[in-house]
Amino acid sequence: MAAEEAAAVREQAEAVRRLKQDKAEPERIAKEVAKLLEMKAQLGGDEGKHKFVLKTPKGTRDYSPKQMAIRERVFSAIINCFKRHGAEVIDTPVFELKETLTGKYGEDSKLIYDLKDQGGELLSLRYDLTVPFARYLAMNKITNIKRYHIAKVYRRDNPAMTRGRYREFYQCDFDIAGQFDPMIPDAECLKIVHEILSDLQLGDFLIKVNDRRILDGMFAVCGVPDSKFRTICSSVDKLDKVPWEDVKNEMVGEKGLSPEAADRIGEYVQLHGGLDLIEQLLQDPKLSQNKLAKEGLGDMKLLFEYLTLFGITGKISFDLSLARGLDYYTGVIYEAVLLQQQNDHVEDPVSVGSVAGGGRYDGLVGMFDPKGRKVPCVGVSIGIERIFSILEQRVEASEEKIRTTETQVLVASAQKKLLEERLKLISELWDAGIKAEILYKKNPKLLNQLQYCEDTGIPLVAIVGEQELKDGVVKLRVVATREEVNIRRENLIEEIRMRTSQL
Numbered sequence: 001m002a003a004e005e006a007a008a009v010r011e012q013a014e015a016v017r018r019l020k021q022d023k024a025e026p027e028r029i030a031k032e033v034a035k036l037l038e039m040k041a042q043l044g045g046d047e048g049k050h051k052f053v054l055k056t057p058k059g060t061r062d063y064s065p066k067q068m069a070i071r072e073r074v075f076s077a078i079i080n081c082f083k084r085h086g087a088e089v090i091d092t093p094v095f096e097l098k099e100t101l102t103g104k105y106g107e108d109s110k111l112i113y114d115l116k117d118q119g120g121e122l123l124s125l126r127y128d129l130t131v132p133f134a135r136y137l138a139m140n141k142i143t144n145i146k147r148y149h150i151a152k153v154y155r156r157d158n159p160a161m162t163r164g165r166y167r168e169f170y171q172c173d174f175d176i177a178g179q180f181d182p183m184i185p186d187a188e189c190l191k192i193v194h195e196i197l198s199d200l201q202l203g204d205f206l207i208k209v210n211d212r213r214i215l216d217g218m219f220a221v222c223g224v225p226d227s228k229f230r231t232i233c234s235s236v237d238k239l240d241k242v243p244w245e246d247v248k249n250e251m252v253g254e255k256g257l258s259p260e261a262a263d264r265i266g267e268y269v270q271l272h273g274g275l276d277l278i279e280q281l282l283q284d285p286k287l288s289q290n291k292l293a294k295e296g297l298g299d300m301k302l303l304f305e306y307l308t309l310f311g312i313t314g315k316i317s318f319d320l321s322l323a324r325g326l327d328y329y330t331g332v333i334y335e336a337v338l339l340q341q342q343n344d345h346v347e348d349p350v351s352v353g354s355v356a357g358g359g360r361y362d363g364l365v366g367m368f369d370p371k372g373r374k375v376p377c378v379g380v381s382i383g384i385e386r387i388f389s390i391l392e393q394r395v396e397a398s399e400e401k402i403r404t405t406e407t408q409v410l411v412a413s414a415q416k417k418l419l420e421e422r423l424k425l426i427s428e429l430w431d432a433g434i435k436a437e438i439l440y441k442k443n444p445k446l447l448n449q450l451q452y453c454e455d456t457g458i459p460l461v462a463i464v465g466e467q468e469l470k471d472g473v474v475k476l477r478v479v480a481t482r483e484e485v486n487i488r489r490e491n492l493i494e495e496i497r498m499r500t501s502q503l
Helices: 002-021 026-043 045-051 065-084 106-111 130-139 184-199 212-221 226-240 244-254 259-269 275-282 291-310 364-368 384-398 419-431 446-456 466-471 489-501
Strands: 095-097 123-125 145-154 168-177 205-211 316-319 332-338 354-360 377-382 409-413 460-464 473-478 484-488
Touching (some): 065 184, 065 384, 095 130, 106 226, 130 145, 130 364, 168 384, 184 291, 212 259, 460 466, 460 489, 466 473
Antiparallel strands (some): 145 168, 460 473, 473 484
């Protein structure tokens, strides 16, 4: 009988396929699809089980409590840094009107996830947090704000999940919007990147900086037509992943640039250094004659002076190959890369590339303002997934025990029939803000309760016993040392607070 039913399902599936091929009326197709689903549901059994695969969608993942504990540590370090620098927090919808995102990301626009028409609005999942921020400023007529935003973004990319590259991932953004003196906010953004990467102890890193105006000036003096600036910029942006020859072939073969112009670009984009290189380029006979390049180099010199005052120039490199492919950058751009993973436990370093990036985008808000009013902005985005993939592998290699809860004390009983007393005590602790647990059994064995603390890393056990109840005390046990002390019931909360503050 099952074989006949399975054959009927296959026949119905074929009928649906033909209707779709013949572009039948949508109502008729929907009706036949519903019939097919009903037949499949009735068939059930092995056929149904075999067809259904339990997995997360491509480029996404679930996170276990252990993984989330590591993530929360990282988020906490980043948020503390953002708050230390005086940022407020905002949030925006996970999807935007499609037109809000269109034309802001250059060649990467093809990676935007478009949603079906919902009630007359064409929508797309947000690609980053910067464009929604600019829309938010223009919509609310805000001209001055320092904000951070941590949220998920979506890219229809080819995922490389072992290297922390996903289709759904978090970004941690910090931005300064407003009219300020040159390079002071820009220097602070770079200081923030330096603080976060140092705090997370990811190993050696380098923050590359450049300026879109220097790039555009360089393209102009090398003979790149204005119309090709952005597309050539996207090619240069690949230099951190592929050799110069491949980039040159793309410029000439695919994008129609003359070989002479490509060679001239090649002379510049292989330069990197610090203040000395900036001074050298300010004297360059071609670049110094270009207004945009000269402006950019002047600001770059000022930026390096501020970074010297912050004491971080040892980790900063002025790099003419840095392009950052996004269309909205107008001035300083930067990208932080990990040079290697310093970890004795891992034989092969984890290659994760860029872990932070950002820059100045003075024209983006004006794109949304009906009167074109500009709000200068500069910001940075921390690549949390890539950082997380390193820390996760490091924890795995070191076999470090990660606590997945913050429970301070387990309320336990030494004898039977003390559930009521345990519930009364734990309620007092919860009301006092103490993080506490009990085992969900009426009469658990004391050994099982102590073992639970060992397994989960709970540092203290408050033991209720018949004698303790008579004496008005609670036996407090330190799990690590097995030391036990009797504490007056009225002093227990203070004692737990004092002991957990020392852990």
